[in-house]
Amino acid sequence: MLGVELKNVVKAYEGTTIIQGANLQIKKGEFVVFVGPSGCGKSTLMRTIAGLEEITSGEISIHGEVINDTPPSKRGVAMVFQSYALYPHMNVYDNMSFSLKLQKVPKAEIDQRVQKAAKSLQMTNLLDRLPKNLSGGQRQRVAIGRAIIREPKVFLFDEPLSNLDANLRSNTRIEIAKLHKHLEATMLYVTHDQVEAMTLADRIVVLNKGVIQQFGSPDELYNSPDNLFVAGFIGSPKMNFIETSNSNEAKNIVEKSDIDNKASVKTVGVRPEHIDLCQRDEADFTGTVDLVEHLGEYVIYYVSLSNEQLITVKSVQDHLKVGDEIFINSADKRFYFFDNDDKAIK
Numbered sequence: 001m002l003g004v005e006l007k008n009v010v011k012a013y014e015g016t017t018i019i020q021g022a023n024l025q026i027k028k029g030e031f032v033v034f035v036g037p038s039g040c041g042k043s044t045l046m047r048t049i050a051g052l053e054e055i056t057s058g059e060i061s062i063h064g065e066v067i068n069d070t071p072p073s074k075r076g077v078a079m080v081f082q083s084y085a086l087y088p089h090m091n092v093y094d095n096m097s098f099s100l101k102l103q104k105v106p107k108a109e110i111d112q113r114v115q116k117a118a119k120s121l122q123m124t125n126l127l128d129r130l131p132k133n134l135s136g137g138q139r140q141r142v143a144i145g146r147a148i149i150r151e152p153k154v155f156l157f158d159e160p161l162s163n164l165d166a167n168l169r170s171n172t173r174i175e176i177a178k179l180h181k182h183l184e185a186t187m188l189y190v191t192h193d194q195v196e197a198m199t200l201a202d203r204i205v206v207l208n209k210g211v212i213q214q215f216g217s218p219d220e221l222y223n224s225p226d227n228l229f230v231a232g233f234i235g236s237p238k239m240n241f242i243e244t245s246n247s248n249e250a251k252n253i254v255e256k257s258d259i260d261n262k263a264s265v266k267t268v269g270v271r272p273e274h275i276d277l278c279q280r281d282e283a284d285f286t287g288t289v290d291l292v293e294h295l296g297e298y299v300i301y302y303v304s305l306s307n308e309q310l311i312t313v314k315s316v317q318d319h320l321k322v323g324d325e326i327f328i329n330s331a332d333k334r335f336y337f338f339d340n341d342d343k344a345i346k
């Protein structure tokens with residue numbers, strides 16, 4: 001059974017179309033992460049599934065049932081936002097149990113569900129505290145706990161960790177991953193963070209300007225992006241793109257490759273981590289080091305090539321300095337090729 005299905009979902013505000021006909025089939029129990037540049041419509045999509053926004057056309061189903069006209073509280077979804085939105089005058093227990101009280105769930109059952117959620121989030125000792133006496137990370141755990149006890153069919157997370165510092169972020173990320181394993185619930189999750197996307201997702205949706213660019217596993221998106229946008233968006237530092245029209249080196253790489261229609265290649269892509277330092281006679285490219293960033297376990301070289309194209313190289317070899325000549329290739333020939341329409345040639 002599908003957890004969530006979107007059929008031709010369009011969302012427009014006063015003539016501006018934000019979501020341009022989204023089609024998605026998300027399996028029950030799947031963890032799907034939504035990524036894309038700011039303003040591409042990620043939050044809008046979450047809000048339409050939650051029922052906080054009406055869609056302009058199309059169909060949204062949860063567990064096989066069309067919910068276009070179902071009010072938010074009856075959709076079986078629970079949303080966790082970046083801002084925790086806790087009631088300041090209620091303690092953790094009351095914040096978590098509030099929605100169940102409104103639904104007139106019996107007290108004993110409420111208690112059992114709160115205790116269970118608190119235990120799975122290691123918050124049992126915090127139940128009497130007011131939100132103002134909690135850290136940011138603890139507040140976000142309460143917000144997640146409040147979603148859990150509603151036992152929704154679908155969890156919607158809209159950048160839930162972006163207010164937390166780096167350390168807490170990675171701890172809470174691990175908790176969310178454990179929670180997903182434990183609850184086996186369908187989870188839809190928006191983030192700007194590549195590490196969160198790549199580590200949490202069963203599959204990732206890449207959105208640009210309200211259009212789904214690709215929907216696939218982290219591995220598929222990294223190794224086999226469908227187009228230039230996805231190739232440039234997934235991976236950090238970003239993939240290097242070199243135009244064949246302006247680079248004999250790029251033309252040579254295409255010539256030596258085993259793709260069929262060599263003439264159709266407009267752009268050659270290569271990830272910074274797939275570039276190796278080499279000897280002059282083995283080089284695909286020769287350039288000059290413009291800047292070096294030392295990041296401990298590796299360095300990033302910013303290099304200008306002879307045609308003034310800039311290229312980023314990630315390497316564990318840290319001996320080069322600004323102004324040095326650099327010889328580089330991709331020993332494993334891990335190149336990507338794109339045509340005139342920026343589509344990947346695979």
Ligand SMILES: Nc1ncnc2c1ncn2[C@@H]1O[C@H](COP(=O)(O)OP(=O)(O)OP(=O)(O)O)[C@@H](O)[C@H]1O
Pocket residue numbers: 013018036037038039040041042043044045
């Ligand atoms: N109520 C509204 N009325 C008009 N336009 C809106 C409204 N809500 C959102 N938008 C527009 O819709 C577009 C998508 O916004 P949305 O918040 O979904 O993007 P996002 O991908 O979540 O961005 P971010 O990553 O910055 O949070 C933006 O251009 C935004 O200005």
